Amino acid sequence: MTTNIKRRVFLKGSVAAGTVGIAVGAGLLAPQAVLAAWPKAAFEAKSIDDALKNAMGDASSSASDAIKIKAPDIAENGAVVPVSVSASLDGAESIALLAEGNAQPLVATFAMGAGALADVSTRIKMGKTSDVIAIVKAGGKLHSARKSVKVTIGGCGG
Amino acid sequence: MAKKSIKIRAKLKGDTTQVKTLMTHPMETGLRKDKKTGKLIPAHFINEVTAESGGKTVMTAYWSGGISKNPYLSFSFDGASAGDEVTISWKDNQGGSDSASAKIK
Numbered sequence: 001m002t003t004n005i006k007r008r009v010f011l012k013g014s015v016a017a018g019t020v021g022i023a024v025g026a027g028l029l030a031p032q033a034v035l036a037a038w039p040k041a042a043f044e045a046k047s048i049d050d051a052l053k054n055a056m057g058d059a060s061s062s063a064s065d066a067i068k069i070k071a072p073d074i075a076e077n078g079a080v081v082p083v084s085v086s087a088s089l090d091g092a093e094s095i096a097l098l099a100e101g102n103a104q105p106l107v108a109t110f111a112m113g114a115g116a117l118a119d120v121s122t123r124i125k126m127g128k129t130s131d132v133i134a135i136v137k138a139g140g141k142l143h144s145a146r147k148s149v150k151v152t153i154g155g156c157g158g
Numbered sequence: 159m160a161k162k163s164i165k166i167r168a169k170l171k172g173d174t175t176q177v178k179t180l181m182t183h184p185m186e187t188g189l190r191k192d193k194k195t196g197k198l199i200p201a202h203f204i205n206e207v208t209a210e211s212g213g214k215t216v217m218t219a220y221w222s223g224g225i226s227k228n229p230y231l232s233f234s235f236d237g238a239s240a241g242d243e244v245t246i247s248w249k250d251n252q253g254g255s256d257s258a259s260a261k262i263k
Contacts, residue, residue, distance in 0.1 A: 038205045038206055038220055039220060043205075043220070043222040079226060079227065080226045080227075081226070082230075084232075099224060102224055103189060104187075104189075104222060104223075104224065106222060106224070107221070107222055107224035107225060108219060108220065108221045108222065108224070108225055109219065109220045110217060110218070110219045110220075110233070111217070111218040111219070111220075112216075112217060113209075113214060113215040113216045113217055113218065113235075114214040114215065114216060114235070114237065115214075115216065115235045115236040115237035115238075116216050116217050116233060116234070116235040116236075117174065117233070117234040117235060117236065119233065119234050120217075120219075120231070120232065120233045121230070121231070121232040121233075122225060122226075122229065122230055122231050122232070123225065123226040123229065123230050124224055124225055124226060125187070125223075125224050125225070125226055
């Protein structure tokens with residue numbers, strides 16, 4: 001019985017927190033626009049071409065063997081898909097990571113600074129079975145690689 | 159942020175420092191619906207992560223809500239030595255931020 005009461009309290013609390021969250025979110029729409037460094041248009045783009053144009057300045061890329069994507073062939077949980085990208089290209093400046101089947105395909109971009117190697121790992125969400133695409137910008141050109149990942153439970157719905 | 163939201167491990171191997179970091183964050187996409195109310199859960203995710211070492215920016219990452227909850231990031235860079243500090247800081251789309259630093263081992 002007591003646990004039940006606690007659960008009620010908890011639920012109430014989370015609902016209250018939710019409304020506060022909405023209020024904060026609405027209030028912060030303006031400052032978000034000021035955050036110009038974050039390429040909003042690129043991340044909100046629904047197509048891969050649009051996302052790349054906004055994030056990397058170009059949509060055309062050539063396939064390259066120098067980029068290696070490490071990701072599972074089958075991901076049981078689409079909410080957590082470990083992905084590693086490494087590129088043995090000279091002068092790699094930035095990496096864009098996309099999940100083709102996601103509503104907003106661009107997942108992340110990484111800009112390499114002083115001495116950084118083109119080698120990043122992270123964990124991404126995937127809505128459904130699709131290709132993971134890595135785009136590496138090196139010497140002003142875009143190079144790409146893709147790997148298909150089968151997702152048994154999507155990680156973007158709910 | 160009262161609690162520490164960033165864990166960092168930085169290890170030197172030869173000339174290359176490998177940094178692994180874990181952040182604590184809900185990473186809501188803004189596309190998900192609350193099952194009870196049917197309303198959209200507002201987006202709340204880290205959109206910028208920067209890593210600095212020796213006064214230089216080593217890596218800048220821009221993220222969307224497509225990064226998993228409690229994000230993991232690992233990357234490598236050259237030119238640091240043992241004992242140098244690596245500082246990781248993040249900002250989210252609701253104005254939150256945090257930073258932490260660790261010594262390279």
